[in-house]
Amino acid sequence: MFSASTLPPGPLEKVFQYIDLHQDEFVQTLKEWVAVESDSVQPVPRLRRELLRMVGLAADRLRGLGARVASVDAGFQQLSDGQTLPIPPILLAELGSDPKKPTVCFYGHLDVQPARQEDGWLTDPYTLTEVDGKLYGRGTTDNKGPVLAWINAVSAFKALDEDLPVNIKFLIEGMEESGSLALEELVRKEKSGFFSSVDCIVISDNLWISRRKPALIYGTRGNSYFTVEVKCRDQDFHSGTFGGILNEPMADLVALLGSLVDASGRILVPGIYGHVAPVTEEEKRVYEAIDLDVEEYRNSSQVKKFLFDTKEELLMHLWRYPSLSIHGIEGAFHEPGAKTVIPGRVIGKFSIRLVPHMDMSVVETQVKQHLEYIFSKRNSSNQMTVSMALGLHPWIANISDHQYLAAKRAIKTVFGTEPDMIRDGSTIPIAKILQDTTQKSVIMLPLGAVDDGEHSQNEKINRWNYIEGSKLFAAFFLEMAKLHSSW
Amino acid sequence: MFSASTLPPGPLEKVFQYIDLHQDEFVQTLKEWVAVESDSVQPVPRLRRELLRMVGLAADRLRGLGARVASVDAGFQQLSDGQTLPIPPILLAELGSDPKKPTVCFYGHLDVQPARQEDGWLTDPYTLTEVDGKLYGRGTTDNKGPVLAWINAVSAFKALDEDLPVNIKFLIEGMEESGSLALEELVRKEKSGFFSSVDCIVISDNLWISRRKPALIYGTRGNSYFTVEVKCRDQDFHSGTFGGILNEPMADLVALLGSLVDASGRILVPGIYGHVAPVTEEEKRVYEAIDLDVEEYRNSSQVKKFLFDTKEELLMHLWRYPSLSIHGIEGAFHEPGAKTVIPGRVIGKFSIRLVPHMDMSVVETQVKQHLEYIFSKRNSSNQMTVSMALGLHPWIANISDHQYLAAKRAIKTVFGTEPDMIRDGSTIPIAKILQDTTQKSVIMLPLGAVDDGEHSQNEKINRWNYIEGSKLFAAFFLEMAKLHSSW
The missing domain is CATH 3.30.70.360 (Alpha-Beta Plaits)
Structure with missing residues (x-):
């Protein structure tokens, strides 16, 4: 947590206090979202209905913020056995359209990987359970928690009646774990519509490579x-x-x-x-600067031995x-x-x-x-x-873009540190799709800790990450606005 | 069917005629047995009660023959969920104890695999239905039909007041489809008791490898x-x-x-x-003599190509x-x-x-x-x-033992042909257990045709196989007695 002496002045101070005071409400909402088995991977009607219900819940929440929400029909998924299932609608939402403010678009997803308690969960995967500050449940870190953190940040400004420093857009889908069916087509269609006013797109669908030190991500496999x-x-x-x-x-x-x-x-x-x-000299230096204790990483991964021994070799083989x-x-x-x-x-x-x-x-x-x-x-x-x-496709960003600078400053404000500049070994196709299709800059700004266990048993997000992450997004709004005034 | 000119003289002639004349009664009894859903695989109380009822019916039938029947308590089955179900009692029955006659023990089982009409049965699996000489129903060939064929053979001698050529024993269980729980322990206990006077044990729980030509089985993997x-x-x-x-x-x-x-x-x-x-020359000749149309076998198996092309190679690799x-x-x-x-x-x-x-x-x-x-x-x-x-363990019998000779002669009498001398590629542990535990010779003398579909939908036994099989057992009694007199 940040100490009182580093508190930023002005509206952000009040926003941070609001977030701290209302954290139990924010956890409660996450609990309600986790309770919906919005599994997009197993193509069965019951789960698809749950997924549609989840999208409906999120749309209601966004409308509650005062956003205009379009629920865009996404058609049907063809299964290999000839059956079809509805693809959940994609949400396009916007809040504010002040031409003097930058417009920041948040991408997130509401669907989750399959989870069954008998696969080795210590708690019911669809009942959010807090143990020692850890919020266990399927989707807590991937990606319901980060989606709600962004909503929490916006809602804090709204509740305090503070002017939002940025125009906000939301692009929320329900098929990320199944290849983001229908998303690319929609983004292409909305290039000159919904996306035309967007300055940058924020994705928070990854993890830090540390338990405590934040990171920014500039590439994915x-x-x-x-x-x-x-x-x-x-x-x-x-x-x-x-x-x-x-x-x-x-x-x-x-x-x-x-x-x-x-x-x-x-x-x-x-x-x-x-x-x-080929590996460049500059790239080598970025890898050398990353804070990673290989031994701790190995231990926290519960792996006896990795295929490589040095930090640089490990990270390069992951990224x-x-x-x-x-x-x-x-x-x-x-x-x-x-x-x-x-x-x-x-x-x-x-x-x-x-x-x-x-x-x-x-x-x-x-x-x-x-x-x-x-x-x-x-x-x-x-x-x-x-x-x-x-x-x-793999994706790689230009780390001298504005939103990377804004994110670095916001991280400094909330966490008092420089971020690790990292890539993600996983695939978040939306980054590449959004960047190529909209021609807008994309940043990945993760909230979750390295041990969150996305996609595996006992997935969790720390309460600390969830709440400080909500503040980070609020601070990011402000830094984007500051940079915008100097554009 | 056999022709009048090959009719054997004496008591067997009358027995065969009796069996032919009473075949509808025998089919009716099989119908009554098939009507009992004696499924030992699904561990539910209702089915277990049906299984106990089936064992009771069989015990009554054996007592009706004049046999002394011991219904041996077999304890309880522990289920993985902590529940228990009674194991049906094992029947030990004996009819005759003339020291001048050989003693033949028949092993059979009264339990069946699960069957539901909606799995693809064309008729109700528990209502024996005759179509074109085929008696459809769960358990008709595995193993209620063969058990009754043995009983039919004995009952013909009794009804005609003919002296039974052999002493008869029955070992009848109700858990064969579920690993023959409790059977091995009982057999071990009865080695010097029930089994001491037994000369050979007959199992009729497999199929021929042809639709019309009988077989004897002398090994299992x-x-x-x-x-x-x-x-x-x-x-x-x-x-x-x-x-x-x-x-x-x-x-x-x-x-x-x-x-x-x-x-x-x-x-x-x-x-x-x-x-x-190693393969012996004699063994090669046994394989050469077997009646198998490789092309028909391949087609009925729906396989494009087997690893081997010749009958001998195929059968050796299966057996x-x-x-x-x-x-x-x-x-x-x-x-x-x-x-x-x-x-x-x-x-x-x-x-x-x-x-x-x-x-x-x-x-x-x-x-x-x-x-x-x-x-x-x-x-x-x-x-x-x-x-x-x-x-x-694998099991192999000595095909020069008396009971193989007697069975061959009985087959010749009833069917007018030499049997295929075959093995079974699957594992039927009871043969090996009985042979090792009792130190008695075992023979597998199947009655069912290759297309009977044991364990699958639309299981059947042909009326012809059921009735001629009853005669075969009667002829087997006589051949065993003849051989015994020359021991």
Whole structure:
């Protein structure tokens, strides 16, 4: 927390006090949002209804701030089995249109990854539970908490009847965890409409790389998600009656997946490193300046040993080199116990995190050719089908843009420190989409601590991060306004 | 059907005529038994009560034959949720104890697999329905029909007041589809009691490999079921935030599973074939004599191509060579959709079908050493644990034992043909348990045709198989008695 002596003068002081005094209300609202199982990943009608309900709740909240909210119909999602599900509407909201103020647009999402208590959650994932200042629950840090922190900041100005230093826009979607279906099309359509007056776009959908030190993010990796299906027939077999005479699809699939990456993490697809940007001297210095205690990082990650020992190697392999992960297999036996099945049709899933200047369609071709070669060598009678299910470009920003300066100053005000200048190894496609489509600058301004566990069991956001993050956004408004007056 | 000219003289002639004349009664009794939903797989009180009722019906029927029936209490089944259900009593019944006659013990079971009409049954699974000579219903072929065929054979002798050529014993259980709980313990206890006077044990719980040609079964494969766990930590990781710096458990596991079997189905665990019995010339001739249309078999299996082209190679790889199947992975992403998870802890599952004279503990050591070697070469920081979760011995009978000779002669009498001498590629632990525990010879004498669909929808037994099977058992009694007089 900041000490009284560093309190900024004027309206911000009152805003900070308001946020501190109303923090329990803010936590309560987060609890209400977490209670909605807005899982966009599992394509089932019940969850899709919950997701639509979540978008409705958020729209109501934005209207409560006085914003004009457009709930834009986003059409339908086609499932592979021929069914369709509605895509939740995308919210476009605006508050203020003073031409003398800069316009800051916040992007966030309301959908979450799947979570079930039996997967290893210590509390019900959809009941926000506070333990030692940690707010556990699915979506607390990814991304419901940060969306609400931005709303909290705005609501503090409104409640105090203070003039908002900036015009505010919101772009809120419900399909981020499923590839942001329909978003790009909308952004393209609204380039000269909703986005024309925007000065910069803020995304807060990542984490710091520390538990206490804030960070700014200037790049993210892309992702090519592949499925490789091997099919003998649609029905499964019994291993007693067919074991020994079949090209078993699982044996083929395991060989295919085993050909992708070696034990040192190096991707074995020929040519894959051909377009990776070389490391510059300046870049090396940015990595050297980052505050990371490798030993503490390793311990907090609960990992016995990483593939690399130095800070620079670790961070570069997370942020600026590609990586390949095998996620799982659909169609095989996955439950506890011992079932003697020969799966008839299995689908392996893996993805490659992409970095500048890898080209997605080149990667797609390289992967397909490689797997076809490996499969052909097996001389199997099964059918193999490789698909790139999802392709998302990497993103990199110019860190001398205004919003980076404003964010640095706001961080200094609230946290009393310089931020780590980092990238994110994950893929937040919206950054690249928004930047390319709107031609506006994008900044990633994360609130969550490194140990928040987004996408995994026991996801949480610290109460401190959530509340100080709300203040950070308020301070950011003011710094943007100050910089704007000197434009 | 047999023609009049091949009718055997004496009592058997009358028995066969009796069976033909009373076949509708026999079908009616099967209908009454099928009407009892004696499902032992779904552990719910209603079904367990039905199962107990079924055992009671069978005990009454055996008493009606004049048998002394002991209904042996088998205790309780512990369910994983802490509940208990009664295990149905095991029936030990005997009819006749003439020391001049051989004693033949029939093993059968009264429980069935689950069945619901909406799973794809064309008729109510618990209402026996005859269509074109096929008797559809759950349990018709597995195993109520064969149990009743044995009872029909005995009842024909009794009704005609003919002297039974053999002493008869029955071992009838109600938990076969759920691992034959409590059976092994009882058999062990009764080795010197109930089983001491037994000359051979008959099991009729499999199928022919043809629609019309009878078979005798002289072997079944065993099974060693393995789990191999690779663990980095209990929680999963996000591939964006950790992809590139971890020894990912899935990469390790895929490499381990990929080291087990090659594309031609050959198991790669060193030494695994060391104890597989060599193929003898006599054995080759047994395989050559088997009636199997490979093309029809392949088509009905809906498989594009098998690993082998000839009948002999196919059957040997199903019955007398080991096979390894990879069943699946627990802990990885297995659902539809695209989840970018790095599973933190994954458990691969595979099993090896064992054949004579493979030794389960040797196989366990070979598999563990192999996987430890493969894992050590990867230099991974993860933890690997290999366990043999389940081990079931293979079984093989001596086909020159009396009961095989008697069965062949009985088949010749009833069907006018030599039987296919076959094995079963699956694991039927009861044969091995009975043989090892009682030290008595076991024979598998199936009645059902290859297309009976045991365990699946629209299970049936042909009226012809049921009625001629009753005759077959009667003829078997007589052949056993004849052989006995020459012992």
